[in-house]
Amino acid sequence: MSVVRFGVSLEKEMMDELDQYVEANNFPNRSQAIRNLIEKYAVEHKWQCDNQVAGAIVIVYDHHKRNIDSDLNEVQHNHHHLILSSQHVHLDHHTCLETIVVKGRASELTALADSIISLKGIHHGRLVMTRT
Numbered sequence: 001m002s003v004v005r006f007g008v009s010l011e012k013e014m015m016d017e018l019d020q021y022v023e024a025n026n027f028p029n030r031s032q033a034i035r036n037l038i039e040k041y042a043v044e045h046k047w048q049c050d051n052q053v054a055g056a057i058v059i060v061y062d063h064h065k066r067n068i069d070s071d072l073n074e075v076q077h078n079h080h081h082l083i084l085s086s087q088h089v090h091l092d093h094h095t096c097l098e099t100i101v102v103k104g105r106a107s108e109l110t111a112l113a114d115s116i117i118s119l120k121g122i123h124h125g126r127l128v129m130t131r132t
């Protein structure tokens, strides 16, 4: 990918904010920080416009909770066309962590994440949005 250089004019306060952002996130330079901001915008835009995107649904739950394993299994089978993989980790005697990698239209992935995260017994769930 070719790199293009361009000049940017910013108010002093905005430049200070940018430098704080660079420092707080350990970016090596301002260019890398700006790349990150543009990428963040691009991902958000793709999700808002219901494009083809990718992501991961991360959930933590107690597998002793009645029906949770079979409910999770059923939701995932019903949406097998959106799910690329899933990984189950037994964190301790009670607690399971599952990462479900998904790809599809943004609205379908959001609906799937909502239906998983709202299952009875899920302690914590989150959809990590990224792009293809």
Ligand code: NI
Pocket: 063, 088, 089, 090, 091, 095, 096, 097
């Ligand atoms: Ni487990």
